[in-house]
Amino acid sequence: MTNTIANIDKEEDYFLNLGPQHPSTHGVLRLLVNLRGEVVKDLKPYCGYIHRGIEKMCERNTYPQIIHLTDRLDYLSAHQNNEAVCLLVEKALGVEVSDRVKYIRTIMSELSRIASHLLWWSAFGMDLGALTTFFYGLRDREHILDIFEETTGGRLLQSYNCPGGVMYDIHPNFQKRVKECLVHLKKKLPEYDKLLTGNVIFKNRAIGVGLLSKEDAISFGVTGPSGRGSGFSCDIRKLEPYSAYDKVQFDEIIRTECDSMARYKNRIDEFYQSMSIIEQLIDNIPDGDYQTKMKPIIKLPEGQYYQRVESSRGEFGVFVESRGEKNPYRIKFRSPNLANLSALDHMVRGQKIADLIAIMGSLDLVIPDIDR
Amino acid sequence: MNAIVEYIKEVLGGVKSLLTGLSVTVKYFFSPGEIVTQEYPENRATLKMFDRFRGNVYMIHNEQNQHTCTGCGICEMNCPNGSIEVISKTIVVDDKKKKALDKHIYRMGMCTFCGLCVKSCPSKSLAFGQEFENSVYNRSDLTRILNKPNSTIAIKQ
Numbered sequence: 249m250t251n252t253i254a255n256i257d258k259e260e261d262y263f264l265n266l267g268p269q270h271p272s273t274h275g276v277l278r279l280l281v282n283l284r285g286e287v288v289k290d291l292k293p294y295c296g297y298i299h300r301g302i303e304k305m306c307e308r309n310t311y312p313q314i315i316h317l318t319d320r321l322d323y324l325s326a327h328q329n330n331e332a333v334c335l336l337v338e339k340a341l342g343v344e345v346s347d348r349v350k351y352i353r354t355i356m357s358e359l360s361r362i363a364s365h366l367l368w369w370s371a372f373g374m375d376l377g378a379l380t381t382f383f384y385g386l387r388d389r390e391h392i393l394d395i396f397e398e399t400t401g402g403r404l405l406q407s408y409n410c411p412g413g414v415m416y417d418i419h420p421n422f423q424k425r426v427k428e429c430l431v432h433l434k435k436k437l438p439e440y441d442k443l444l445t446g447n448v449i450f451k452n453r454a455i456g457v458g459l460l461s462k463e464d465a466i467s468f469g470v471t472g473p474s475g476r477g478s479g480f481s482c483d484i485r486k487l488e489p490y491s492a493y494d495k496v497q498f499d500e501i502i503r504t505e506c507d508s509m510a511r512y513k514n515r516i517d518e519f520y521q522s523m524s525i526i527e528q529l530i531d532n533i534p535d536g537d538y539q540t541k542m543k544p545i546i547k548l549p550e551g552q553y554y555q556r557v558e559s560s561r562g563e564f565g566v567f568v569e570s571r572g573e574k575n576p577y578r579i580k581f582r583s584p585n586l587a588n589l590s591a592l593d594h595m596v597r598g599q600k601i602a603d604l605i606a607i608m609g610s611l612d613l614v615i616p617d618i619d620r
Numbered sequence: 621m622n623a624i625v626e627y628i629k630e631v632l633g634g635v636k637s638l639l640t641g642l643s644v645t646v647k648y649f650f651s652p653g654e655i656v657t658q659e660y661p662e663n664r665a666t667l668k669m670f671d672r673f674r675g676n677v678y679m680i681h682n683e684q685n686q687h688t689c690t691g692c693g694i695c696e697m698n699c700p701n702g703s704i705e706v707i708s709k710t711i712v713v714d715d716k717k718k719k720a721l722d723k724h725i726y727r728m729g730m731c732t733f734c735g736l737c738v739k740s741c742p743s744k745s746l747a748f749g750q751e752f753e754n755s756v757y758n759r760s761d762l763t764r765i766l767n768k769p770n771s772t773i774a775i776k777q
Binding site for chain 2: 309312313315316317380387390394397398399400401402405407415416419439442443444446447448449451
């Protein structure tokens with residue numbers, strides 16, 4: 249705070265509070281922007297408006313009960329977050345889950361990645377003034393949410409994973425619906441390119457804006473499609489394959505343009521990669537138990553455990569220190585959004601205030617994940 | 621001269637890209653073939669939730685107003701939010717004292733619909749309903765007693 253005020257040296261300098269209730273921050277994030285005219289000198293994010301103390305709440309809960317809280321971190325990648333906790337518990341106990349569970353988890357993760365990127369595409373277009381994208385994106389996302397609702401019972405917060413497997417077996421309609429959805433998406437995705445990718449206004453606002461070099465991406469810990477837009481190879485699915493990711497062929501999308509357009513195109517390409525992963529798995533779901541029998545009260549052996557997964561926005565990590573009790577002594581989530589937000593100040597310096605919205609949109613921030 | 625040609629090319633290219641986008645929206649304007657909008661609440665009669673939809677938690681009763689809950693309290697133990705409270709009483713059956721359910725209090729305002737109570741119930745007496753219109757005028761209405769008045773425990777066959 250002190251050095252922000254020290255930066256005021258001219259009369260035309262002023263502060264602007266962007267948020268906490270600003271529509272383009274997609275949640276309650278407050279950015280204190282230091283401006284000279286229209287140019288951003290620096291900004292300071294103020295977190296904590298939606299802090300719910302989830303890590304502390306997890307400490308009083310048992311391991312199966314933690315799952316539903318991780319839904320509420322990054323609500324758009326609820327599946328991946330659940331999976332991280334489940335994988336950690338299974339790793340700590342040495343439980344081997346069946347191939348069926350691995351396949352179901354992978355398909356569900358990729359479906360939620362598509363759903364999350366669809367919502368991001370909608371909101372990104374809306375941030376830049378293209379309201380049409382919002383309707384089209386949400387229309388297609390609806391198909392995936394229906395799949396989730398039919399199998400898991402929840403649309404947004406599924407709570408589908410549980411230590412040792414998944415809560416319920418897949419619905420009989422699941423495979424049929426997923427295939428229909430993929431056909432539908434393949435038809436609709438070229439429209440997205442027509443609507444937004446080629447649009448001259450969008451191009452001018454995205455190309456060459458919000459540069460983040462590879463070195464900065466690594467030092468800020470920017471992961472996910474945003475980090476890969478800067479040429480930082482950080483796909484956990486490739487680096488440390490979990491679930492069924494070692495059984496499928498897919499490319500890690502890396503671009504080196506380092507701008508908002510690279511991050512945008514990365515996500516558009518990830519649609520196709522996720523769809524190809526689902527296509528490889530959906531017909532070959534093996535038979536087996538959807539849940540391994542676990543003890544009624546799960547106690548992790550004493551020690552420290554860490555598990556990371558690739559969520560829709562980057563690397564999501566769970567650290568647990570166990571003292572051998574039924575609830576964790578300390579739990580810490582490494583959320584991708586907090587790291588991505590930390591790079592925002594570096595990226596917007598010297599850019600216009602309107603570009604701040606575009607850059608923030610291209611980072612795809614989800615605020616409840618930042619504050620936890 | 622070259623600069624002017626470049627400028628005109630740029631403008632025309634921009635106009636073309638806008639028209640390409642416009643062609644998509646115009647196509648949907650004239651062929652609203654796939655309308656996905658649901659006219660809620662007008663479609664209440666036909667609106668059907670998926671059978672696994674996690675709505676309100678209720679206790680399954682049969683026609684004789686009997687349920688299978690034994691009042692063991694496993695659902696209360698498994699609930700992460702403390703939204704379930706099981707109050708048991710002692711009844712005398714065949715000159716033997718037995719634990720039975722008195723009140724199964726469910727506070728929907730605290731429920732996050734994680735499904736652990738339904739899944740962990742050993743006698744399968746809880747289930748998720750299809751109800752999703754849960755708004756009430758008074759917060760106390762969200763606290764419900766799941767076992768119906770004068771209900772008894774079903775005798776195992």
